[in-house]
Amino acid sequence: MKSKTEYLRFCTKKKIEFIRITEDVKRVVHESGVMEGLALVNPMHITAAVIVNDDEPGLIQDFIDNLERLVPYKGKYRHNVGEDNAAAHIWRQLLAHQVVLPITKGELDFGPWEQVFYCEFDGCREKRVLVKVIGE
Amino acid sequence: MKSKTEYLRFCTKKKIEFIRITEDVKRVVHESGVMEGLALVNPMHITAAVIVNDDEPGLIQDFIDNLERLVPYKGKYRHNVGEDNAAAHIWRQLLAHQVVLPITKGELDFGPWEQVFYCEFDGCREKRVLVKVIGE
Amino acid sequence: MKSKTEYLRFCTKKKIEFIRITEDVKRVVHESGVMEGLALVNPMHITAAVIVNDDEPGLIQDFIDNLERLVPYKGKYRHNVGEDNAAAHIWRQLLAHQVVLPITKGELDFGPWEQVFYCEFDGCREKRVLVKVIGE
Numbered sequence: 001m002k003s004k005t006e007y008l009r010f011c012t013k014k015k016i017e018f019i020r021i022t023e024d025v026k027r028v029v030h031e032s033g034v035m036e037g038l039a040l041v042n043p044m045h046i047t048a049a050v051i052v053n054d055d056e057p058g059l060i061q062d063f064i065d066n067l068e069r070l071v072p073y074k075g076k077y078r079h080n081v082g083e084d085n086a087a088a089h090i091w092r093q094l095l096a097h098q099v100v101l102p103i104t105k106g107e108l109d110f111g112p113w114e115q116v117f118y119c120e121f122d123g124c125r126e127k128r129v130l131v132k133v134i135g136e
Numbered sequence: 137m138k139s140k141t142e143y144l145r146f147c148t149k150k151k152i153e154f155i156r157i158t159e160d161v162k163r164v165v166h167e168s169g170v171m172e173g174l175a176l177v178n179p180m181h182i183t184a185a186v187i188v189n190d191d192e193p194g195l196i197q198d199f200i201d202n203l204e205r206l207v208p209y210k211g212k213y214r215h216n217v218g219e220d221n222a223a224a225h226i227w228r229q230l231l232a233h234q235v236v237l238p239i240t241k242g243e244l245d246f247g248p249w250e251q252v253f254y255c256e257f258d259g260c261r262e263k264r265v266l267v268k269v270i271g272e
Numbered sequence: 273m274k275s276k277t278e279y280l281r282f283c284t285k286k287k288i289e290f291i292r293i294t295e296d297v298k299r300v301v302h303e304s305g306v307m308e309g310l311a312l313v314n315p316m317h318i319t320a321a322v323i324v325n326d327d328e329p330g331l332i333q334d335f336i337d338n339l340e341r342l343v344p345y346k347g348k349y350r351h352n353v354g355e356d357n358a359a360a361h362i363w364r365q366l367l368a369h370q371v372v373l374p375i376t377k378g379e380l381d382f383g384p385w386e387q388v389f390y391c392e393f394d395g396c397r398e399k400r401v402l403v404k405v406i407g408e
Contacts, residue, residue, distance in 0.1 A: 058214030198350050
């Protein structure tokens with residue numbers, strides 16, 4: 001079994017931001033030499049998510065607008081004593097926080113529109129995303 | 137390490153539909169010859185999900201009704217310029233879009249009520265679900 | 273490839289309860305002898321979830337309060353004929369029901385605040401969580 005682990009680093013300028021990372025994940029997959037296997041892409045912080053969806057700016061804003069409508073960022077939360085990020089913790093769960101990606105013949109085995117995004121919900125500070133590839 | 141990849145194909149008659157695929161996934165697991173490992177079941181399209189839940193028709197309608205209540209299909213979305221499926225993109229995230237299933241002694245290691253469903257949110261056209269088994 | 277499977281058992285006193293299980297998962301990882309790999313942590317019941325988030329009591333109550341606000345436990349559901357747990361089935365999907373954890377150098381490869389929780393949404397009876405470790 002082969003494996004490779006890499007940590008992508010992000011320090012967004014905005015509190016809430018979606019960053020496409022498909023190319024970074026592909027690079028790690030290629031460097032791993034794994035032909036058949038899985039790649040886990042997992043934020044190491046609990047106010048961020050990694051998702052697979054469409055790379056369309058209107059849609060990304062739709063995601064943020066609907067999260068805000070369902071769980072308002074500046075709502076009232078028990079957690080927000082000295083903190084202001086309770087909604088960020090909840091948003092990451094609503095979107096599902098991590099993805100496991102298939103690797104076939106040395107490539108991400110993706111449909112035509114699948115793109116990987118890092119979703120920052122409490123940005124402006126350094127965060128890490130782990131990419132872990134295992135397989136053969 | 138062994139691996140097996142198969143693509144299940146769906147073309148639903150309805151825009152929104154849940155299809156039980158437990159038996160298809162079991163077949164792929166058996167054909168893989170993997171005794172201990174993992175099976176990733178992942179829609180290759182960004183307006184669909186794969187979930188594990190209960191096979192009960194009332195409950196499936198409850199899922200659809202509550203998604204519709206939280207994020208209305210015919211609501212107003214930036215993405216819906218020439219498209220009408222923004223809610224489908226969001227629904228798939230709210231349900232969590234993919235599952236990783238345990239394989240023990242050559243079988244899906246499931247509790248008594250776990251069933252795998254393909255959840256189509258923008259149907260009436262061909263879609264694929266990837267089943268990737270790895271293990272030994 | 274090495275693998276190890278263990279079933280954690282829970283019988284909560286409350287219907288709804290979050291239980292930290294990071295230490296149990298770490299123990300299984302250590303016992304597996306896997307240095308590089310993945311650990312799937314998956315409830316075997318469809319009214320429960322396993323998540324990674326912050327261990328802060330206020331935040332846990334925020335999660336429960338917001339699930340209740342979005343999908344009320346005592347709301348009206350087709351599934352609730354002789355049953356009362358439809359919301360529990362839906363809640364587990366909204367939070368994303370399972371996690372895949374990275375193992376690097378024999379340890380869970382976690383950021384500073386990541387903790388694993390078993391989230392029971394229909395408790396007071398025995399439930400199982402499967403921990404499956406694969407790797408090398």
